Amino acid sequence: MDRERFERQRDFILEIDREKEVLRQTHITGYARREDDAEHAWHMAVMAYLLGEYANEPVDIARTMIMCLVHDVVEIDAGDSYAYDSSAQATHVERETRAAERIFGLLPDDQAADLRALWEEFEADETPEARFARAMDNVQPLMLNDSNDGRDWVAHDVSIHETRGRNATTRLGSAELADYVEERFEANVEKGSLRP
Numbered sequence: 001m002d003r004e005r006f007e008r009q010r011d012f013i014l015e016i017d018r019e020k021e022v023l024r025q026t027h028i029t030g031y032a033r034r035e036d037d038a039e040h041a042w043h044m045a046v047m048a049y050l051l052g053e054y055a056n057e058p059v060d061i062a063r064t065m066i067m068c069l070v071h072d073v074v075e076i077d078a079g080d081s082y083a084y085d086s087s088a089q090a091t092h093v094e095r096e097t098r099a100a101e102r103i104f105g106l107l108p109d110d111q112a113a114d115l116r117a118l119w120e121e122f123e124a125d126e127t128p129e130a131r132f133a134r135a136m137d138n139v140q141p142l143m144l145n146d147s148n149d150g151r152d153w154v155a156h157d158v159s160i161h162e163t164r165g166r167n168a169t170t171r172l173g174s175a176e177l178a179d180y181v182e183e184r185f186e187a188n189v190e191k192g193s194l195r196p
Contacts, residue, residue, distance in 0.1 A: 005108045012106040018076045025082050025156065026141045031148045037072045037080065044068035044136040051136070054176045057128040063118070064129045068136055070115050071122045074099035083141075083166045084158055096123075125169060135173030138166065139181060146184045150193020159195035160185050 022037040035043075045068040052061045072080075077099035081092040104116040121130045142163075145152050153163070163185055171178035188194040 008106060008108050009111070012103070012111075015076065015103060015106055016073050019073055022072070022075045022080050024080050024141075026144050026152055027148055029144060029147045031151055035144070037075050040140060041069050041072055044071075044133070044140050047136050047140060048133065051139075051174070051177065052132070054174045055128065055132045055135075056172070056174055057131075059128045059132045064133050064136075066115075067118045067122045067129060067133045070119055071133065071137065073103055074119065076103060082156075084156055084162050125172070128173075131169070131173035133173070135170045135177055138170045139174075139177050142167065142181050142184060145193075146188065150188045150191065153188065153194050154192075157195065160189050163194060 016038075019038040019041070020036050023034045024037060024040055026035055026040070027033065028035045028039070045065040048064045048068055049061055052059060052064070074096040075081075078092065078095035081095075100116060100119055104112045104119070106112075107115065121127055122133055125131060125134050141152075152158075164182075167178070167181050167185075170181055185194060189196050
């Protein structure tokens with residue numbers, strides 16, 4: 001065992017455990033508590049595996065799953081930027097880029113480059129894998145909100161216009177899932193969970 005390499009890997013492993021401390025605005029099914037970033041990433045990765053058949057293009061599911069798992073590790077430093085908070089969204093790229101330097105930099109150079117490249121690929125949203133991972137990032141909170149009668153949308157006074165804007169990229173990864181999302185948005189407007 002290369003002890004120095006292992007210690008850098010261990011340091012990264014322990015650092016990303018802090019992702020469990022980053023709370024999101026979305027509540028888990030049943031609305032008992034807010035989910036954390038690690039739960040969100042795990043949920044997305046499982047969804048990518050299960051829903052891969054709905055991707056617009058063939059995707060490398062293993063690559064997509066790893067992308068899902070690392071896409072939010074930067075929020076350990078940068079914090080979660082709520083999708084409907086325009087002031088947080090205005091600075092998130094700068095905050096997350098600084099965080100990526102530090103957090104991925106804990107790893108040995110080869111693994112740091114690999115995971116940083118996957119994170120950048122997700123952010124660029126240009127490959128089939130990134131587009132499908134981005135669709136998972138959009139669909140996962142929609143499913144939770146929908147299962148909880150839209151209570152997070154109600155709490156933040158979110159409109160269907162805002163949710164459509166947030167989910168615009170879903171169609172690039174999966175037209176079928178985008179249709180499902182739109183159906184659920186309309187149902188939540190009818191129930192009063194989303195403003196028209």
